[in-house]
Amino acid sequence: MTMMKFSVTILGSNSAIPAPGRNPTAQVVNIHDRLFLVDCAEGTQLQMRRFKVHALRINHVFISHLHGDHFFGLIGLISTYNLLERRTPLHIYAPQALEEVLHLQLGVAGTQLVYTLYFHPVDPSLHRVIFEDEVVTVETFPVVHRIPTCGFLFRERDRPRNIRKDFLDKEHPSFDAIRQIKAGDDYTNPSGKLYLNEAITFTRHEPAAYAYCTDTAYHEPLADYVKGADLLYHEATFMDSEAGTAEAKYHATAMQAATIALKAGVKRLILGHFSSRYDDLQPLLDEARSIFPESYIAMDGDIFKIR
Amino acid sequence: MTMMKFSVTILGSNSAIPAPGRNPTAQVVNIHDRLFLVDCAEGTQLQMRRFKVHALRINHVFISHLHGDHFFGLIGLISTYNLLERRTPLHIYAPQALEEVLHLQLGVAGTQLVYTLYFHPVDPSLHRVIFEDEVVTVETFPVVHRIPTCGFLFRERDRPRNIRKDFLDKEHPSFDAIRQIKAGDDYTNPSGKLYLNEAITFTRHEPAAYAYCTDTAYHEPLADYVKGADLLYHEATFMDSEAGTAEAKYHATAMQAATIALKAGVKRLILGHFSSRYDDLQPLLDEARSIFPESYIAMDGDIFKIR
Numbered sequence: 063m064t065m066m067k068f069s070v071t072i073l074g075s076n077s078a079i080p081a082p083g084r085n086p087t088a089q090v091v092n093i094h095d096r097l098f099l100v101d102c103a104e105g106t107q108l109q110m111r112r113f114k115v116h117a118l119r120i121n122h123v124f125i126s127h128l129h130g131d132h133f134f135g136l137i138g139l140i141s142t143y144n145l146l147e148r149r150t151p152l153h154i155y156a157p158q159a160l161e162e163v164l165h166l167q168l169g170v171a172g173t174q175l176v177y178t179l180y181f182h183p184v185d186p187s188l189h190r191v192i193f194e195d196e197v198v199t200v201e202t203f204p205v206v207h208r209i210p211t212c213g214f215l216f217r218e219r220d221r222p223r224n225i226r227k228d229f230l231d232k233e234h235p236s237f238d239a240i241r242q243i244k245a246g247d248d249y250t251n252p253s254g255k256l257y258l259n260e261a262i263t264f265t266r267h268e269p270a271a272y273a274y275c276t277d278t279a280y281h282e283p284l285a286d287y288v289k290g291a292d293l294l295y296h297e298a299t300f301m302d303s304e305a306g307t308a309e310a311k312y313h314a315t316a317m318q319a320a321t322i323a324l325k326a327g328v329k330r331l332i333l334g335h336f337s338s339r340y341d342d343l344q345p346l347l348d349e350a351r352s353i354f355p356e357s358y359i360a361m362d363g364d365i366f367k368i369r
Numbered sequence: 370m371t372m373m374k375f376s377v378t379i380l381g382s383n384s385a386i387p388a389p390g391r392n393p394t395a396q397v398v399n400i401h402d403r404l405f406l407v408d409c410a411e412g413t414q415l416q417m418r419r420f421k422v423h424a425l426r427i428n429h430v431f432i433s434h435l436h437g438d439h440f441f442g443l444i445g446l447i448s449t450y451n452l453l454e455r456r457t458p459l460h461i462y463a464p465q466a467l468e469e470v471l472h473l474q475l476g477v478a479g480t481q482l483v484y485t486l487y488f489h490p491v492d493p494s495l496h497r498v499i500f501e502d503e504v505v506t507v508e509t510f511p512v513v514h515r516i517p518t519c520g521f522l523f524r525e526r527d528r529p530r531n532i533r534k535d536f537l538d539k540e541h542p543s544f545d546a547i548r549q550i551k552a553g554d555d556y557t558n559p560s561g562k563l564y565l566n567e568a569i570t571f572t573r574h575e576p577a578a579y580a581y582c583t584d585t586a587y588h589e590p591l592a593d594y595v596k597g598a599d600l601l602y603h604e605a606t607f608m609d610s611e612a613g614t615a616e617a618k619y620h621a622t623a624m625q626a627a628t629i630a631l632k633a634g635v636k637r638l639i640l641g642h643f644s645s646r647y648d649d650l651q652p653l654l655d656e657a658r659s660i661f662p663e664s665y666i667a668m669d670g671d672i673f674k675i676r
Binding site: 085105111146166 | 385386392414415418441445449452464466467470474477479516
């Protein structure tokens with residue numbers, strides 16, 4: 063059995079103004095070797111080079127909202143893919159207005175893409191599945207910011223269940239029956255005996271989930287959208303002493319991020335999107351850990367492993 | 370007398386695909402403490418931070434053409450200026466189509482600039498002065514690329530001449546007469562004696578000039594536009610062994626850059642805009658120096674001083 067990966071690589075941990083060593087927002091989510099790019103600030107392609115992310119393996123890009131520190135690097139990445147003669151289609155999930163921005167920039171440069179760019183408009187106000195394949199689903203959910211913004215939830219799909227060996231040895235079910243049991247069906251043997259699915263199967267692990275919430279004000283209903291996630295990235299632009307500034311700018315504090323993590327019962331919390339005013343991030347971490355001990359600071363280049 | 374600066378700081382020396390340590394094109398020209406930004410690839414604001422360029426002192430930006438590796442960093446810089454609450458107006462000189470690109474991006478982000486952005490459309494096909502103040506003029510001239518592109522010539526203006534002390538001691542001219550002599554007039558004394566201006570004045574130095582030619586194919590008439598410049602930046606994307614590729618892509622080779630430098634009689638040549646295929650740039654330098662010894666390689670962070 064191959065090892066199933068599920069990890070998040072931080073390419074940019076800062077808010078809009080870059081700070082030394084802290085680029086604005088971007089990250090790569092690796093789920094079973096599928097690479098998903100989440101937001102794409104200016105300089106993201108350079109960060110990929112620095113942190114050895116194989117850019118050409120990214121086929122799907124998710125943009126949370128159209129503030130520049132979340133998408134100004136996308137046109138550069140699209141252009142570099144073209145110069146590298148990418149062949150695989152690239153799928154972009156973002157608010158509709160981005161499509162015109164990208165096309166206008168390609169147009170003024172006289173660029174004809176040699177690969178196909180699929181633009182999937184996302185309505186950030188909706189809670190819905192916007193992507194699924196055989197191993198993962200990606201949901202949007204609305205967060206609260208100055209312009210329409212969504213969070214993303216990356217969730218492994220239920221995998222086929224494994225069948226218990228003692229049952230197989232006793233009943234010798236047909237191939238068709240095995241397929242149905244793995245898909246979750248109960249089994250009735252030729253003499254009419256019923257076996258409930260949970261009695262004859264097991265899973266190696268429960269599906270894991272990663273939730274991404276930035277940029278957003280403190281908003282209690284977010285806890286429901288991200289409930290039980292294995293890992294939550296929640297913005298923590300400010301310390302709680304700046305809660306007024308945070309509220310006015312529709313951003314959150316480290317304390318508020320930890321409060322959402324606590325209410326949602328997630329396993330671990332990553333704090334990110336820090337204001338450039340903070341050279342030392344330890345106080346933000348201390349603040350979050352005072353109520354949610356499993357809090358961590360996002361630093362450019364960090365890899366958070368879920369599996 | 371304050372020292373008059375004239376220098377060029379390389380913020381990006383590479384062609385479109387970033388190479389390790391080599392960002393795409395941008396540079397800052399400092400003329401008597403006026404800072405001019407020339408082209409602005411993705412990551413330019415980060416390069417400014419790295420190389421201690423005081424970004425807020427830049428009031429004028431010149432964009433040679435609308436390939437992304439020459440302007441994708443501009444919207445990020447404009448946005449960061451806004452977050453830093455810049456007050457001084459910013460002037461952008463660029464092909465007309467860029468104005469819509471910038472406004473569209475500010476529009477989708479819901480950004481209201483707190484400073485004034487003046488957009489000055491440039492027709493890259495013309496040879497003309499597009500900027501002048503009391504100490505410098507900036508000219509465009511057409512170069513030859515896949516899309517309309519111009520070079521820039523930064524030239525110090527003639528400064529008022531200094532008057533020789535022996536003349537002053539002898540003739541004691543009036544303040545008005547002194548002003549006219551400094552501006553270049555001859556002088557006739559009350560008894561009708563004529564002094565030619567060059568006999569009674571001197572300059573500390575001749576006006577210096579810096580010429581910028583990228584991106585461009587080899588094009589002999591460029592030598593006329595940049596004739597006698599103290600410093601010439603000319604793209605050298607390829608080695609001469611790749612002259613066919615260079616021609617097909619409307620780029621130049623190191624040999625061709627040196628040829629323009631030689632024909633133009635410039636004092637020094639900077640080679641730049643290197644293809645990412647070259648890890649080692651020494652062969653490009655050797656090639657240029659074989660016919661123009663005063664050739665230099667542009668490296669990110671390099672400062673070339675004219676004064």
